[in-house]
Structure formats: C-alpha cells, structure tokens
Amino acid sequence: MVYQEPAQLDRLFHALSDPTRRAMLKALTEDEQKIGDLARPFAMSFAAASKHVRVLESAGLVRRRIEGRAHVCRIESEPLAAIEEWLAFYARFWSRRLDTLEALLQAAPDPTLPATEEKS
Amino acid sequence: MVYQEPAQLDRLFHALSDPTRRAMLKALTEDEQKIGDLARPFAMSFAAASKHVRVLESAGLVRRRIEGRAHVCRIESEPLAAIEEWLAFYARFWSRRLDTLEALLQAAPDPTLPATEEKS
DNA sequence: TTCTTGGTAAACCATATGGTTTAATAGCGC
DNA sequence: GCGCTATTAAACCATATGGTTTACCAAGAA
Numbered sequence: 001m002v003y004q005e006p007a008q009l010d011r012l013f014h015a016l017s018d019p020t021r022r023a024m025l026k027a028l029t030e031d032e033q034k035i036g037d038l039a040r041p042f043a044m045s046f047a048a049a050s051k052h053v054r055v056l057e058s059a060g061l062v063r064r065r066i067e068g069r070a071h072v073c074r075i076e077s078e079p080l081a082a083i084e085e086w087l088a089f090y091a092r093f094w095s096r097r098l099d100t101l102e103a104l105l106q107a108a109p110d111p112t113l114p115a116t117e118e119k120s
Numbered sequence: 121m122v123y124q125e126p127a128q129l130d131r132l133f134h135a136l137s138d139p140t141r142r143a144m145l146k147a148l149t150e151d152e153q154k155i156g157d158l159a160r161p162f163a164m165s166f167a168a169a170s171k172h173v174r175v176l177e178s179a180g181l182v183r184r185r186i187e188g189r190a191h192v193c194r195i196e197s198e199p200l201a202a203i204e205e206w207l208a209f210y211a212r213f214w215s216r217r218l219d220t221l222e223a224l225l226q227a228a229p230d231p232t233l234p235a236t237e238e239k240s
Numbered sequence: 241t242t243c244t245t246g247g248t249a250a251a252c253c254a255t256a257t258g259g260t261t262t263a264a265t266a267g268c269g270c
Numbered sequence: 271g272c273g274c275t276a277t278t279a280a281a282c283c284a285t286a287t288g289g290t291t292t293a294c295c296a297a298g299a300a
Contacts, residue, residue, distance in 0.1 A: 006139045013137035018288085019126045022206075029213065036246060048289055050247070055287095069246050069297040077213035084207060086142075091204075093149065093197035138258085156276060168259055170277065175257095189267040189276045 008060070009086060012079055015059035020044070021052050025061060028075035035071045128180070129206060132199055135179035140164070141172050145181060148195035155191045 015021055024038045039049030053073060056062040060079040065072045135141055144158050159169030173193060176182040180199040185192045 006142075009142070010137050010139060013133050014287095017130055017133035017137055019130060020288090022126075022129070026209075029210070034246075035248095044288085045290060046247075047249090047291085051288075054248095066247095069295095071247065075213065077210050080207060080210050081214050083203070084211075087200060087204060087207070089146075090149070090197050090200050093195065094201050140258090154276075155278095164258085165260060166277075167261080167279090171258075174278095186277095191277065 008079075009082060011059040012061070012083060015055050015061055016083075018052070018055075020049075021056055024049075024052060024056060025075060028062065028073060032072050032074045035073065038073060128199070129202060131179040132181070132203060135175050135181055136203075138172070138175075140169075141176055144169075144172060144176065145195060148182065148193060152192050152194045155193065158193060 016025075020042055023041070027033055027038060027041070035050055035053055036046070038053060039046050042049055053062060053064075057064060057073075061076055063074050063076045065074065136145075140162055143161070144153075147153055147158060147161070155170055155173055156166065158173060159166050162169060173182060173184075177184060177193075181196055183194050183196045185194065
C-alpha cells in the first residue's frame, strides 16, 4: 500500500504546483545535484532555491545527503506513486488514459534501478 | 496531445493540493452537484466553498452549468490526463508502479462513459 | 590562519490563500 | 410584488508563499 494520509498528498501536490520545483525535480532525474547546481539555472537567489529544495524535501520528493560542505540531493520518486494511486480512482473518467498508460507500460522497464520486481 | 503549458500544471497541482477540493472532486464522481451540495459536507461558509469550486473550475477540473438559480457542477477529469502525462516521465523511477498500473488497466473500462474509444 | 565556497538562518516584504461576514443579485413560489 | 433560495461580490483578516537581503557557520584551499 502506498497510501498516504491526506496531508501528505497536500504537501505533494503543493510541492509540484511550482514550475521551479518541477524543473528541479526534472534536473534530478539526470543525476544527483548539489543545492547550488539546482539553483544555478534559475533567476533567483541561492536562498530562494534552497527553500524550494526544502519544500520538495518535506514532500518526500528529494532526499539530501551532506558531503562535506555540499548538500547533495537525490530524487525520491516513490511519493509520486501516491499521486498515481490517487489518480487511479479518476482514471476511468477520462478516455485517452488507456492508450497513454498502455504506452507507459510498454515503454520503460526502469533503466536506472536494478530491475527490482518488474512485473515478475 | 494532452500537453498543457506549465501554468496549467501549476493551476492543476495547486487545485489538488487542498483536501477540501479533492473531496469535492470525489463527490462529483458520484453525480453532478450544485454548489450548495458541494458545500454542505464541509464546516465552512457557503462562500468559502464557492471559492474552492472556482479554483477547481479555473484548473479545468470542473465545469459549471447554470440552471435557473442553481449552478450545477460537473467533473471534468480530462485535465487529470495532463498529470498522468507529467507523471509518465517519472514513472520509470519507481518500481511499484508497474503493478499498480497494470491492475488499473485490468480494472475499469469506464463504466460511466459511453464506451468511447477504449483501446479500439 | 585567512579566504573562499556551499549552504542555512533570520528578518523582512509583497502577494496569494483560505477563511469570514455582510451585502447584493437573480430565479422560483406564492 | 414579496419573500425565500442559490449563488456571487466585496471587504476584510490571519497566515502561507515566494522572493529578497544580510548575517552566520562549516569545510576546503591558500
């Protein structure tokens, strides 16, 4: 069960409602990034970017590891499964979905993870 | 293409980040509801509920039809497909997903819609 | 030790959000 | 028209959000 209490969904959706944060998340799919790396692309102060990271962190979407003076961030996409789950309930209310999802299933048996339990 | 400009995703995620609004959305899966119906379950003023509906509406998740003095709301779940699409990119980064999705695909060939184009 | 770098903390600011209450508007029943 | 019902509008309030700036602290480099 990926069930998350409502507050967790709140934080999750809220974290994703900002384009900067979504961009950061995307950047993190490339590789781990230091806070500074994450901040650089954006026209905002370092401190602001740092706050964004914290929001992502508190939504569980980012994990932070401190290495010396650098804070290294890693995407933690597990929480997104909670959204998927939430979405599932509504899936039957739109049509295009089946095509989309099916494509997904075909598409990408995770190339990055060590092929965990992929549909056995 | 369900592509939505970033601002649309912003509005979408933001609309969903509030538990009241998610509850309203869920209520709307049962049937169409007047604003008053939507408001009733919540410990808040009518006006407050009305504002929530507007947020859902501006995210495209609810459509409003005026019938006499009543405003009748209907869920518009199409925009959720945009989230699904956004999520798709990250899907490969978590594992449990495949099981979940597959279950979904089996589960519910939409019982409410007139069997549109279901995977031909 | 001193300087620079990577980052947080704190104070502050403008605007957004979620709520209230009190009008005001429009449609139905009488 | 008169009053009740369904809803919005407007004014207001407290708190949250997204940003800034300035200080501060820890870790490498010189």
